[in-house]
Amino acid sequence: MTLYPPPQFVADFTRPVPTRDPADASGEAAAAGGALLDQKRENRTGWDPDYTPEEGEVRLLPVRSGGGYDPLGSRRVDVTTADDIATLAPAVGGRWAFVTLTLARAGWTNAAAAYAVANERVRKTLGPVAKEFQGHGVYISVLEWQTKTGDGWAHWHGLVWMRDGLTIEEFTRRVTKSWSIPEPVKVDHDTGEVLKYTRVSLGFVKCEEADSNTAVAKYIAKYVVKEDEAGPAPWLLDSSRQLRKYRKSKGWNELAERLHLHVCKRGPRRVPLHRRRAARILAERIATSGLSTRCVEYRAGRWATVGFLAMPTRLVPKREVRPMSRSRGEFSEVYRLLPGSLEYIRAEVARNREDIRRRVEFFKLDRLHRVFDRWRRVQEDRLWASAVDAVTLPRAE
Helix, strand or coil: CCCCCCHHHHCCCCCCCCCCCHHHHCCCCHHHCCCCCCCCCCCCCCCCCCCCCCCCCEEEEECCCCHHHCCCCCCHHHHHHHHHHHHHHHHHCCCEEEEEECCCCCCCCCHHHHHHHHCCHHHHHHHHHECEECCEECEEEEEEEECCCCCCEEEEEEEEEECCCCCHHHHHHHHHHHCEEEEEEEECCCCCCEEEEEEEECCCEEEEECCCHHHHHHHHHHHHHCCCCCCCCHHHHCCCCCCCCEEECHHHHHHHHHCCCCCCCCCCCCCCCCCCCCCCCHHHHHHHCCCCEEEEEEECCEEEEEEEECCCHHHCCCCCEEEEEECCCCCCEEEEECCCCHHHHHHHHHHCHHHHHHHHHHHHHHHHHHHHHHHHHHHHHHHHHHHHHHCCCCCCC
């Protein structure tokens, strides 16, 4: 298979992968920066690039728990993925298509039921029409929630590497045909066997071939880090399932690894050493994001976790701490401690344990109320704005 980037991008498979700060890798230090396309960094302020941590220095980082919908802003992995999308498509070249898959709302009881059926259909729709790399189609899909009706219906945007010789008309026809589910139309009532199926479309399909690979890559990359002002829909907040904000195909990951943008995990899955706690609903995970603190210490040129504090960083006694930077969102402050100061912080926390516990519980309940109220308020504002726009006032003569 022919690759389009210059040889220096694909020939050196021994080039080392840069080592990242463990806090960055976990997504808990979004304030550390990271290029977000060619746009502003959404009020992120990274620490001084010339700053060198002292031996034994400790950083206090907010612990995230809201996943892709975290109130602390975009995760580090989301920012990295957006940058990778903007890099991969122009570097590989060839033909790329921008695909939008929506859901027809007639026939579904609610938005949650429609999402449950259509979510797995996305990869079965985009995979067969994508150009292959090492036997796998290359595409990435991004999930977005429609807020116009107030119900939170899902739709997907996809960036697909188009096969050579496939016209955009034929590409659209294949995608439209695949964006459907089988429905029985003839059943043997004696045996229950389905004798005949028909295909029922899931909704509207729009496919466009990219005029500029750079432009279309940056356009879809923005959906990875995009935040809707209304936040997640109520049914989504009540769900305990892990939702993928975006999905990369195996071919995408293989090609990204070839370009030194990704490292594929191979081999058997790792057996968990500890029993996982019961999954919490999304609203609870959002409400508790940033309400605990991770402590990482710098030793021998590496950062390592040395403990956690059951409170947000804003409640840490300010006597020994130094502010470093702030990422978007409340409870997102990042601090550093001088060597030897962590024990003093722990002693202060132990002395004020009950007061801290009460304050954290208040923060959690307050945020839980606001996260559900956010969707309602935005929808009411939109309905009011629509009603005002619909009124035509008589002109003064």
